[in-house]
Amino acid sequence: MLTLPNWVCKKEEYIAQKDSDYFITKSLLGIIRMLRQLRFHKQVKFKCSSSVGATILSIIIIILCACSHKSAFLLCISALLFILLSILDGKNIFRLLKHSIAITFLSSLVLFPAIYFYGNSTILLIPVKTFLILLSIGLLTTYYNWHSILDVMNKFHVPTIIVFIFDTTLRYIVLLGETAQQILYSLKIRSIGKNKQKSKALGGVMGVVFQKSKKMSEEMFQAMCCRCFTGSYSNLHKQKLTYIDFIMFLIGVIYCWLFFVLERV
Amino acid sequence: MILFDRVSFCYNKNQETSFILKEVSFSFKKGAVNGLIGKNGCGKSTIARLIVGLLEPSDGKITITDEFNAKPYYFSGMIFQNPDNQIVGTTIGDDIAFGLENFNLSSDEINDSINKAASLFHFENMLDIPVSKLSGGQKQMLCIASVIALNPCWIVFDEPTSHLDPWARIEFWKIINELVINKTIGIIVISQLPEDINRFDNICVLNDGEIYFNDSVNKFKELKSLPYGIEFPEGWKLEKLLEDEK
Ligand SMILES: Nc1ncnc2c1ncn2[C@@H]1O[C@H](COP(=O)(O)OP(=O)(O)OP(=O)(O)O)[C@@H](O)[C@H]1O
Ligand SMILES: [Mg+2]
Numbered sequence: 089m090l091t092l093p094n095w096v097c098k099k100e101e102y103i104a105q106k107d108s109d110y111f112i113t114k115s116l117l118g119i120i121r122m123l124r125q126l127r128f129h130k131q132v133k134f135k136c137s138s139s140v141g142a143t144i145l146s147i148i149i150i151i152l153c154a155c156s157h158k159s160a161f162l163l164c165i166s167a168l169l170f171i172l173l174s175i176l177d178g179k180n181i182f183r184l185l186k187h188s189i190a191i192t193f194l195s196s197l198v199l200f201p202a203i204y205f206y207g208n209s210t211i212l213l214i215p216v217k218t219f220l221i222l223l224s225i226g227l228l229t230t231y232y233n234w235h236s237i238l239d240v241m242n243k244f245h246v247p248t249i250i251v252f253i254f255d256t257t258l259r260y261i262v263l264l265g266e267t268a269q270q271i272l273y274s275l276k277i278r279s280i281g282k283n284k285q286k287s288k289a290l291g292g293v294m295g296v297v298f299q300k301s302k303k304m305s306e307e308m309f310q311a312m313c314c315r316c317f318t319g320s321y322s323n324l325h326k327q328k329l330t331y332i333d334f335i336m337f338l339i340g341v342i343y344c345w346l347f348f349v350l351e352r353v
Numbered sequence: 354m355i356l357f358d359r360v361s362f363c364y365n366k367n368q369e370t371s372f373i374l375k376e377v378s379f380s381f382k383k384g385a386v387n388g389l390i391g392k393n394g395c396g397k398s399t400i401a402r403l404i405v406g407l408l409e410p411s412d413g414k415i416t417i418t419d420e421f422n423a424k425p426y427y428f429s430g431m432i433f434q435n436p437d438n439q440i441v442g443t444t445i446g447d448d449i450a451f452g453l454e455n456f457n458l459s460s461d462e463i464n465d466s467i468n469k470a471a472s473l474f475h476f477e478n479m480l481d482i483p484v485s486k487l488s489g490g491q492k493q494m495l496c497i498a499s500v501i502a503l504n505p506c507w508i509v510f511d512e513p514t515s516h517l518d519p520w521a522r523i524e525f526w527k528i529i530n531e532l533v534i535n536k537t538i539g540i541i542v543i544s545q546l547p548e549d550i551n552r553f554d555n556i557c558v559l560n561d562g563e564i565y566f567n568d569s570v571n572k573f574k575e576l577k578s579l580p581y582g583i584e585f586p587e588g589w590k591l592e593k594l595l596e597d598e599k
Contacts, residue, residue: 266485304438310407311439314431315452315503 139232140329141336143240146228148340152347153220161350162216168339169223172231180230188222256305264304268297355381355404355507355539360413362399372562373399376413379557379567383419383507383539386529388553388570390544392582395559397543398434401509404541405431419506419539430505434512436492445471445487446480449499456503470502473528489516497525501532507539508532514546526552547586558583 153165173181196203196215203211228237241251271293362374373396381387391397402408403415406429417428433439442448449470453463471477474494487495493516500508514522529552532538542549550556556573558566560580566573574589 307433307435307438308441310402311431311433312441312451313407314405315441315500316455317451318455 139228139237140240140243141333142228142232143237145336145340146224148343149224150221152343153217153224156217156347156351157210157213158350158353159213159216160353161347162213162220164346164350165220165343168343169220169227172227173223176230184223184226184230188219188226191222192219256308264297264301267300268293271296354383354416354418355541356416356418357400357403358414358416360403360410360415362396362403362408362411364399366411374410375562377559377562377564379564381507381539381541381557382555384533384536385540385554386533386552387539387541388544388550388556389541389559390550390556390583391559392580393545396562397559398511400559401431401511401541401543404507404509405429407431417507428505429507429509430500430503431509432493432496432500432511432513434515436489436496436516439496440484440492442484444481444483445476445495448484448495449476449480449502452499452503466502466504470498473501474498490518490521493517494521497528501528501538505538507541509541509543511543512545513542514544514549547584548588550586551588 149165149168153162156162156165173184176184192215195218199211199214238251238255241254242248275293357377357379359376359378360374361372361376363372365371389397389400399408403410404417419428440448441451446467449467450463453466458466467480468477471480474497476495476498484492484495493513497510497513514525517525529540529542533540533554542553544550550570550573553570555568556566556570557564558573558580560583565580566576574585579585
């Protein structure tokens with residue numbers, strides 16, 4: 089008969105201490121989750137609208153917003169953005185506001201010394217501008233899918249290599265996020281109890297993710313070539329201009345006019 | 354037919370020892386299931402990449418011809434080992450459409466082909482589902498669907514059933530057999546599963562950068578010994594035992 093050694097039959101005495109891995113879970117996994125949402129969230133679908141007008145309007149608003157020195161003009165822009173925001177459903181509103189406010193907060197922390205020493209109103213406008221620009225980008229990607237935005241870039245003869253990099257980067261962020269998440273989970277599972285070296289392992293995790301990203305990009309490019317990708321995006325499904333595009337153009341023109349009127353005061 | 358004529362290949366030209374293939378010659382024929390087996394790291398995926406033209410042979414010649422219908426614009430598609438890295442669309446429909454869009458087809462034709470390929474793999478009602486929500490097996494099915502949608506002359510499957518459950522495997526082989534009977538698409542299957550050997554008509558065994566065997570499965574059955582690392586399916590071993598008893 090098989091006799092088990094003593095230590096097998098002994099009762100488990102080890103009780104794992106609680107370890108605070110707050111840093112890892114909050115830092116890396118948080119960032120990854122946010123990046124994922126950039127690409128994979130529920131799209132709000134509008135029928136018969138192409139993204140041409142909206143993309144141009146966003147670009148106009150971003151440029152004007154960045155150039156503006158007057159709070160009155162920024163208020164006008166925020167009026168438009170909040171109207172567009174209010175049409176969305178609660179979940180999307182929350183998501184957009186959360187991300188924009190978080191990043192705005194971070195950027196104003198960086199600016200804090202400048203505000204403290206040279207506090208004047210123009211510097212205070214910078215966080216507001218950041219918020220508005222982020223919100224407008226967020227709105228654009230919520231209303232329209234990625235494909236149609238790529239198509240607009242193509243229409244305006246943005247070099248294909250840029251479109252390609254843009255496209256693949258966002259594809260990868262998701263896949264890489266998944267990889268990093270898996271490695272982190274396996275790290276967490278293996279380090280039961282207190283482990284002081286956990287944050288040291290972060291470097292290793294990022295290294296593995298980087299190596300993987302190289303391999304993945306190679307393989308994905310090969311897979312794309314195998315499916316007759318020749319490096320051009322000339323065949324994105326074509327969009328027709330609709331009346332909504334013209335309304336968007338019109339809004340853009342109105343805002344340009346507002347900009348000149350308000351900035352001259 | 355795919356003909357390898359004294360093909361050599363190495364990844365690193367500076368190292369003499371790094372030859373993956375040493376002057377191999379063999380052929381695959383359309384209208385039959387061609388199997389390619391060998392142990393890990395013997396260069397099966399490398400041969401697949403050579404066939405689709407992602408790699409160029411260091412020496413020798415690869416000829417691909419199509420006896421049945423000439424489709425000069427698209428010869429060979431490939432399904433890679435890892436399903437994650439070859440999905441390029443955000444939704445199932447997007448991914449199947451990717452290759453078709455590169456052909457400059459009209460949107461009606463594209464939709465037609467998407468629906469055809471999707472219904473083969475029961476994806477008809479899932480076209481809008483984001484690919485990140487698919488399981489490993491579903492991803493693999495999607496990869497196969499999006500290459501079959503392109504209707505190439507040849508498809509190389511690099512371990513296509515590694516993430517599929519046994520029932521999905523049966524389904525997969527049904528589809529393959531249909532393709533073979535219709536003689537529309539030439540099939541090369543790279544596999545590590547002994548039971549898959551039963552499904553092959555012709556088999557090619559790779560060992561240490563050389564071709565150990567290349568002929569029909571019936572002849573393969575009569576082989577006395579196999580290189581280290583490759584085994585006959587369990588069923589065949591039983592059959593042999595029973596025969597020996599008699
Ligand atoms: N990009 C590369 N650069 C250098 N060497 C490589 C590269 N890809 C593969 N190799 C080497 O070539 C050899 C054959 O690789 P290959 O991927 O063809 O094997 P395989 O038969 O498909 O193995 P598996 O059954 O594990 O898929 C391996 O020893 C590998 O180390
Ligand atoms: Mg392989």
